[in-house]
Amino acid sequence: MRVPEYVAIAQWALLLTLGVLVTLMFRQLGRQLGVLKSSPAAGPTVGAPAAGFEYAQVDTGAREFFEPDGGRAALLVFADPTCPACEELVAVLNQAHADGGLAEVRPLILISEPASYLQISEPFRETPLPVGRLVTDSTRQAYEVSATPLLVAVDGRGVIRAAGPATRPADIAAFVRASVIPQPDGATLPVLPATSVPPGQDMVRATTGEERGHDR
Amino acid sequence: MNTLALTAKVIVAVMLLVAGGAKLADVTGFAAAVRLLVPFRMPGVTGRVIALAVAAAEVALGLASLSAPATGWLNIVVLGVACGFVAVSVWGYAFHRGHSCRCFGALSRRKFDVLGIARALAIAAAAALATAGLPRAMVEINGADRALLLLTAALTSLAAFSAARALGAARSLGLEGP
Numbered sequence: 001m002r003v004p005e006y007v008a009i010a011q012w013a014l015l016l017t018l019g020v021l022v023t024l025m026f027r028q029l030g031r032q033l034g035v036l037k038s039s040p041a042a043g044p045t046v047g048a049p050a051a052g053f054e055y056a057q058v059d060t061g062a063r064e065f066f067e068p069d070g071g072r073a074a075l076l077v078f079a080d081p082t083c084p085a086c087e088e089l090v091a092v093l094n095q096a097h098a099d100g101g102l103a104e105v106r107p108l109i110l111i112s113e114p115a116s117y118l119q120i121s122e123p124f125r126e127t128p129l130p131v132g133r134l135v136t137d138s139t140r141q142a143y144e145v146s147a148t149p150l151l152v153a154v155d156g157r158g159v160i161r162a163a164g165p166a167t168r169p170a171d172i173a174a175f176v177r178a179s180v181i182p183q184p185d186g187a188t189l190p191v192l193p194a195t196s197v198p199p200g201q202d203m204v205r206a207t208t209g210e211e212r213g214h215d216r
Numbered sequence: 217m218n219t220l221a222l223t224a225k226v227i228v229a230v231m232l233l234v235a236g237g238a239k240l241a242d243v244t245g246f247a248a249a250v251r252l253l254v255p256f257r258m259p260g261v262t263g264r265v266i267a268l269a270v271a272a273a274e275v276a277l278g279l280a281s282l283s284a285p286a287t288g289w290l291n292i293v294v295l296g297v298a299c300g301f302v303a304v305s306v307w308g309y310a311f312h313r314g315h316s317c318r319c320f321g322a323l324s325r326r327k328f329d330v331l332g333i334a335r336a337l338a339i340a341a342a343a344a345l346a347t348a349g350l351p352r353a354m355v356e357i358n359g360a361d362r363a364l365l366l367l368t369a370a371l372t373s374l375a376a377f378s379a380a381r382a383l384g385a386a387r388s389l390g391l392e393g394p
Contacts, residue, residue, distance in 0.1 A: 006222050006285050006354060007361045013226045014282075014368045017234060021375040024323070028382040082245040084384075114315065117248045120263065 043163030069158030236274030237376030238321030
């Protein structure tokens with residue numbers, strides 16, 4: 001029996017496409033199970049000085065400058081309204097703010113997407129926290145933001161004390177603690193990704209900077 | 217020439233299946249891109265409905281184009297949609313340069329740029345090629361072949377949906393995608 005030319009072409013095209021898609025899924029599954037090597041967790045080096053940067057206030061459009069060594073600890077939240085995990089994080093931050101859990105730090109949500117995107121996400125739309133839009137890609141590069149959400153805790157002297165993703169209230173509290181508790185010079189407090197922290201354990205641990213970025 | 221036209225038709229149909237499936241996996245993200253392109257403010261739910269309709273229409277058109285190759289008017293519809301892609305690419309480049317178009321959901325991070333316009337033009341050219349009158353014998357398929365194509369095409373779209381979901385979830389967890 002002869003296969004019509006059209007059917008043969010279509011089946012080959014579909015087979016190739018399926019092959020590519022299955023390979024993509026296999027790679028992602030491998031990364032998530034830890035079988036394949038994954039990229040290091042996003043974020044800048046803990047213990048390094050935080051970079052100052054310019055951003056635009058989303059409500060007024062006014063340009064502001066973030067001063068990392070302003071004498072008060074800061075919590076930078078790199079998040080985007082179209083990222084589900086970011087929505088979850090901002091909802092948790094909103095609650096933490098309402099409970100007074102962010103009183104000791106300067107929180108700042110930083111988005112890269114257009115300000116109009118805020119309207120599609122309730123936590124972003126309703127947040128009482130200051131939201132800024134990054135005006136250049138160099139800020140994301142300086143803070144090594146390869147995935148969102150990413151939290152960066154900066155102490156009052158402008159030193160990065162913790163960096164990593166977070167989704168739970170306990171994670172936020174750990175970031176706030178890391179930024180406000182005075183650290184001896186040279187000590188680092190890297191943050192484990194929230195997904196790899198066993199329940200009930202504090203996600204911040206004192207260790208050396210060399211441990212940061214290990215594959216999960 | 218006929219084989220080239222057939223191949224172009226198949227490629228455009230498969231692209232529609234993958235793009236539609238991937239968009240369905242992240243309707244919220246695609247809705248944001250839709251809102252970006254619409255020049256007036258619209259409620260969030262409207263953006264989502266439009267995004268859902270566009271994604272579903274792409275899948276439906278891909279399925280129909282692939283499984284009913286003898287239906288000539290479908291090629292014209294596909295060409296119209298491809299011209300729409302070109303218009304969106306040019307509009308996006310003019311007014312929202314550098315922003316993600318989310319054309320393939322989480323499967324790609326393509327942005328509104330010159331390369332995006334070139335890709336859209338290539339798709340439109342392929343869709344135009346497919347409108348060339350092909351000999352009836354080349355595009356006439358029986359019921360069993362049609363069912364086979366429909367099934368494989370649906371599976372491909374489902375795979376695109378799953379892959380886009382997996383990539384989106386991995387990025388949310390901080391695991392960088394390819």
